[in-house]
Amino acid sequence: MSNVPADLQYTREHEWAKVEGDRARIGITAFAQEQLGDVVFVELPKVGARVTALKTFGVVESVKAVSDLFAPVSGEVVEVNAELATKPETVNADPYGQGWMIVVKVADAKELSGLLSASDYEALITAAH
């Protein structure tokens, strides 16, 4: 079974969010990158863009698939992982670490409570298998 770190929160669309003070770091889960296969392209918003919870904020593409990225929370993008433009395979190699995608300044902390816990997310992907 895929690695599901306990200190993160999750969407049903397989993104994770890590709360860092008033910010949230966002990426896709180990399960998501396994399902996608080799990631060859990642399209992310620019710093300053606004993302909306459960709306698309970008696209991740593998050789075979195009997949939308859904924002776990709403807010302003304050950091973007520029390295993924030239090394998209980092998403496969280290989805919870170097493969992070964006950092958002959380607009409404209440949205975080709507996300899945690690155990809920683990149950979701177990059921999907």
Add this chain to the structure above:
Amino acid sequence: MTNTPLKRTPLYDAHVKAGARMVPFGGWEMPVQYAGIVQEHRAVRGAVGLFDISHMGEFEIEGPDALAIVQRLCTNDASALAVGQVQYSLLCYPEGGIVDDLTLYRLADDRFMLTVNAANIDKDWQWVTAHGEGAARWNNVSEETALVAAQGPKAEALMERLVGADVTRLPYYRFVRGTVATVPALISRTGYTGEDGFELYVPAPRAEDLWHALLEAGRPDGIQPIGLGARDTLRLEMKFALYGNDIDETTNPLEAGLGWVVKPAKGDFIGRDAIETLRTRGVSRRLVGFEMVEPSVPRHGYRLLADGAPVGVVTSGSFGPAVLRYIGMGYVPPALSAIGSALDVEVRGRAQRARVVRTPFYASKVKKP
């Protein structure tokens, strides 16, 4: 779409046991990847990879009229084939559209084998038997024939260890009969990757023996099984057409860049008049290879634009794992087909810059005689 159950090759169990991800392809349940498409692609370019392509179809025709029938059905000149030689060829409709692309084997003076695309087996069988009548007998040996390809720079040495004959001197597009690790095989120096390699036609019940013997013997070379995902990116780097993507009944050989396998001088064949009319008039579009200037993945069906206006369509595209660029193929008007022509690919509503480049994208490593 029909609800016909998916067919399986004799190697289905071996794929599942090896942890392959199985997907439907052309009516077959096939491995799309084992270790991962990019890694498999690089294993073929750098060492050797093993492909199960048993889903492909094989038809044999034998009899005094075999050559005449093949000449009527196929666009290339089969009379130029010596026994032991292979030829790339096409079946065309009278209007010039492509029924299928195939490799043609001359097994004997009066006996040929056609290897056709898996998804087209039924259509092709109806076509050749309906239009290929005469003093010869057709035999569809697809079910009883397994086909395994070993491709890559280390394929030759691997085969040398397993074959009781000298295959190192077998030129490209030639075949011999021999035994590969106890399995009787038609050993063909052909492939769909741009690497040196072999395609091995063996009796279906012996496919697993061959597969495991090759994996075992190739272990020191780093051999690994390769899925259809990498097969697709490998052929794309060579700009080899894939039926159903780049060529089909609506495309003709000239616009697809396959005029080199159309030989009107040999005499009449199905589609000849239509193709010759096109040759005189000139084609309205050409299949080109392009690379992205702005990074993004071109995909089958995306529109090609010039100055904001649609001018064509992407037929194949991906990241090229060996050329390390986003590459694609597509049809454009002749005026935009020259090397260096600027195009845009419409990706999710945005025009992304691309340019027509020389192909193949990856320099062929096949053994020319």
